[in-house]
Amino acid sequence: MRTPAQNAELALLLEVCGTPKPGNVDRDRDLDDLRFEHFLAGAVGAQNGLRLAENGAAVGTAFERAVAGMARQRGGNTQFGALLLLTPLVCASRTDLSQPVVESVVEETTVADAADFYRAFDHVEVFVSEPPADLDALDVRRGSDAIPALESRGLTLLEVLAGGVPGDDVAREWVTGFERSFRAAERLATSEGPVQRRAAETFLSLLAERPDTLVAKRHGEAVAAEVTERAAALEDALADDPAAVDAFADELVSQGINPGTTADVTAAGLYIALEREALEV
Amino acid sequence: MRTPAQNAELALLLEVCGTPKPGNVDRDRDLDDLRFEHFLAGAVGAQNGLRLAENGAAVGTAFERAVAGMARQRGGNTQFGALLLLTPLVCASRTDLSQPVVESVVEETTVADAADFYRAFDHVEVFVSEPPADLDALDVRRGSDAIPALESRGLTLLEVLAGGVPGDDVAREWVTGFERSFRAAERLATSEGPVQRRAAETFLSLLAERPDTLVAKRHGEAVAAEVTERAAALEDALADDPAAVDAFADELVSQGINPGTTADVTAAGLYIALEREALEV
Numbered sequence: 001m002r003t004p005a006q007n008a009e010l011a012l013l014l015e016v017c018g019t020p021k022p023g024n025v026d027r028d029r030d031l032d033d034l035r036f037e038h039f040l041a042g043a044v045g046a047q048n049g050l051r052l053a054e055n056g057a058a059v060g061t062a063f064e065r066a067v068a069g070m071a072r073q074r075g076g077n078t079q080f081g082a083l084l085l086l087t088p089l090v091c092a093s094r095t096d097l098s099q100p101v102v103e104s105v106v107e108e109t110t111v112a113d114a115a116d117f118y119r120a121f122d123h124v125e126v127f128v129s130e131p132p133a134d135l136d137a138l139d140v141r142r143g144s145d146a147i148p149a150l151e152s153r154g155l156t157l158l159e160v161l162a163g164g165v166p167g168d169d170v171a172r173e174w175v176t177g178f179e180r181s182f183r184a185a186e187r188l189a190t191s192e193g194p195v196q197r198r199a200a201e202t203f204l205s206l207l208a209e210r211p212d213t214l215v216a217k218r219h220g221e222a223v224a225a226e227v228t229e230r231a232a233a234l235e236d237a238l239a240d241d242p243a244a245v246d247a248f249a250d251e252l253v254s255q256g257i258n259p260g261t262t263a264d265v266t267a268a269g270l271y272i273a274l275e276r277e278a279l280e281v
Numbered sequence: 282m283r284t285p286a287q288n289a290e291l292a293l294l295l296e297v298c299g300t301p302k303p304g305n306v307d308r309d310r311d312l313d314d315l316r317f318e319h320f321l322a323g324a325v326g327a328q329n330g331l332r333l334a335e336n337g338a339a340v341g342t343a344f345e346r347a348v349a350g351m352a353r354q355r356g357g358n359t360q361f362g363a364l365l366l367l368t369p370l371v372c373a374s375r376t377d378l379s380q381p382v383v384e385s386v387v388e389e390t391t392v393a394d395a396a397d398f399y400r401a402f403d404h405v406e407v408f409v410s411e412p413p414a415d416l417d418a419l420d421v422r423r424g425s426d427a428i429p430a431l432e433s434r435g436l437t438l439l440e441v442l443a444g445g446v447p448g449d450d451v452a453r454e455w456v457t458g459f460e461r462s463f464r465a466a467e468r469l470a471t472s473e474g475p476v477q478r479r480a481a482e483t484f485l486s487l488l489a490e491r492p493d494t495l496v497a498k499r500h501g502e503a504v505a506a507e508v509t510e511r512a513a514a515l516e517d518a519l520a521d522d523p524a525a526v527d528a529f530a531d532e533l534v535s536q537g538i539n540p541g542t543t544a545d546v547t548a549a550g551l552y553i554a555l556e557r558e559a560l561e562v
Contacts, residue, residue: 002353006325013294013321027308027317030475036308037476040294041562044287047328072283073562194311195318281322281354 004093004275005050008086011271012043012079014281015263018199020245022207022231023215023252023259027196031253038075045069046083053090059109060116060157063087067120077124081170081214081264084161085181086271088174097275099177106174109157115147117157129167129217138163169213169261173268180206184269189278195270198279201238203266204245208232212259219257227257285374285556286331289367292552293324293360295562296544299480301519301526303488303512304496304533304540308477312534319356326350327364334371340390341397341438344368348401358405362451362495362545365442366462367552369455378556380458387455390438392431398438400425410448410498450494450542454549461487465550470559476551479560482519484547485526489513493540500538508538 002010016039019026025036049066053059066083092102122143131139137149138160150160164171173181184202191198208231211224230248237244252258273279283291297320300307311317330347334340347364373383403424412420418430419441431441445452454462465483472479489512492505511529518525533539554560 002322002326006328010322010325013325014318017317017321035475036298037295037562040298041283041291044291044294045283047287194316281318 002274003051003054004090004097005047005054007274008050008053008090008271009043009047010281011086011267011274012046012082013040014195014199014270014274015082015267016040016043017196018203018266019196020242020249021200021203021263021266022245022249023227023257024203024263025258026200026249029249029253031256031258034075034078038073039078041073042070042075042078045072046079049083050086050090053087054094056094058113058116059088059091059105060113062091063113064116064120064123068123071124077126079264079267080120080124080126081261082267084170085173085178085264085268089178089181089268089271089275093275097272099179099182103177106158106161111151111154111156113157114150114155114160115144117160118142118146118150119144127214127218135163167213167217169210170264172213173265178268180209180265181268182272184265185272185276185278188269188273189276195279195281197238199266199270200245202269203262204231204235204238206265207259207262208235212262214260215257223257227252227259283555284332284335285371285378286328286335288555289331289334289371289552290324290328291562292367292548292555293327293363294321295476295480295551295555296363296548297321297324298477299484299547300477301523301530302481302484302544302547303526303530304508304538305484305544306539307481307530310530310534312537312539315356315359319354320359322354323351323356323359326353327360330364331367331371334368335375337375339394339397340369340372340386341394343372344394345397345401345404349404352405358407360545360548361401361405361407362542363548365451366454366459366545366549370459370462370549370552370556374556378553380460380463384458387439387442392435392437394438395431395436395441396425396428398441399423399427399431408495408499416444448494448498450491451545453494454546459549461490461546462549463553465546466553466557466559469550469554470557476560476562478519480547480551481526483550484543485512485516485519487546488540488543489516493543495541496538504538508533508540 017027019028046066046069049062053062070079088105091105095101121140161171161174187202188198211228216224298308300309327347327350330343334343351360369386372386376382402421442452442455468483469479472482492509497505
């Protein structure tokens with residue numbers, strides 16, 4: 001049996017293998033400065049933090065350590081969002097990997113967890129939106145410099161993330177009981193074929209369902225909405241017309257449009273499916 | 282900094298990514314029952330054993346645990362030979378990752394290490410040659426059942442492996458101070474481009490240098506020699522005529538010829554290059 005931390009690391013590896021995964025690095029595609037090997041090294045680097053979560057460390061501590069390890073490769077931010085989903089899921093696995101348990105894990109997060117979340121931004125550059133002027137002191141891009149402002153307001157990690165919804169569908173998972181992650185796991189379990197194909201199908205179905213919030217932040221909501229419309233039109237094409245999905249994947253890569261949030265939710269779904277032994281490798 | 286165990290795991294992942302790697306699973310190719318994801322899961326599963334080696338466990342203990350974890354996927358034997366090289370290299374890294382130190386690590390192996398080596402065969406089916414009739418009692422395929430015969434003869438792990446030379450180029454590394462592994466690391470460090478390209482070049486140069494002993498065991502020495510001649514003729518083609526190497530790769534895959542020993546030495550070279558920071562990811 002793999003441990004929860006091992007399944008989380010394997011979920012990161014299987015996520016990046018899923019192909020075609022339009023716009024993202026996958027088994028068949030690299031971006032200019034962000035390549036497949038950076039994701040492999042990111043997954044290996046995250047393992048100590050994930051093991052802390054498995055062993056009962058606080059969510060914030062485990063996440064900050066996982067990000068610090070993930071960042072020790074030259075591609076930059078490979079898996080920050082995925083780790084923000086995986087860490088509470090691994091914590092929940094100590095009791096039971098179910099939506100109610102992971103909800104209680106995130107509800108029990110503290111100001112100290114939030115401080116560690118800010119510290120994680122010291123390790124890697126994460127693409128985020130400009131905060132409103134009145135929240136400038138809490139801009140995550142300040143990293144640990146923002147901790148005094150955070151502590152003076154007494155915000156827990158769940159409260160910090162709730163402030164990012166709408167606009168960030170990783171944060172949205174935290175306030176909705178990880179509902180898309182659990183649904184992705186169902187889809188991974190019930191689809192057929194090799195895992196990289198299932199991961200690609202699940203990614204495409206998630207992308208067809210909601211505009212990717214990283215794409216919206218980087219390229220605007222109209223572009224994100226268009227990508228989702230295209231994905232919805234292609235959703236059943238993986239079986240009938242895989243070349244059309246491949247062409248879409250190449251087109252997004254060439255335009256620098258990478259639906260990273262959708263990949264993060266796919267990784268969370270892979271973890272849940274592996275941990276429940278609903279997906280065998 | 283990644284730890285030695287993390288670099289060993291990353292070496293396993295980078296090895297399977299190297300493409301084109303004629304005859305083997307690589308980033309672009311799967312075999313029928315042995316797919317990319319099995320190698321990913323094998324690498325993740327091996328991590329506890331590799332960490333034991335990093336923390337000072339005996340070579341045999343660490344190897345047996347690494348193989349037990351590696352075998353927890355449905356593809357069968359993915360990385361047995363690679364782990365037989367990586368384990369003593371990780372042990373050596375506690376002192377200094379050099380040829381003299383790894384030589385002393387293998388010279389200090391005991392009968393207990395040999396017994397754990399035999400136990401490792403209980404976890405996974407490994408393709409090996411028929412032993413001579415007088416060594417039938419020591420056939421590794423007996424797994425732990427052969428331990429009494431082993432103990433009565435008092436053979437250390439180095440002695441057991443020395444008995445496999447010639448005919449097994451993983452065992453040969455143990456008796457030659459890991460010379461090809463260290464040379465592979467040099468080549469990985471001095472070649473250019475992304476790591477998956479360097480891994481492919483290094484694999485091809487190793488294959489051009491000596492017939493692969495797994496191919497020889499499975500298909501006979503004539504086939505192994507022919508594969509090596511073809512590899513030698515193509516050695517410089519990766520730059521000029523990559524399609525020729527791809528065609529060779531597809532041809533070997535279709536014939537079921539997979540030079541697994543050459544891949545094992547490539548993985549060992551990747552570990553040495555990563556650990557010495559001669560190869561950055």
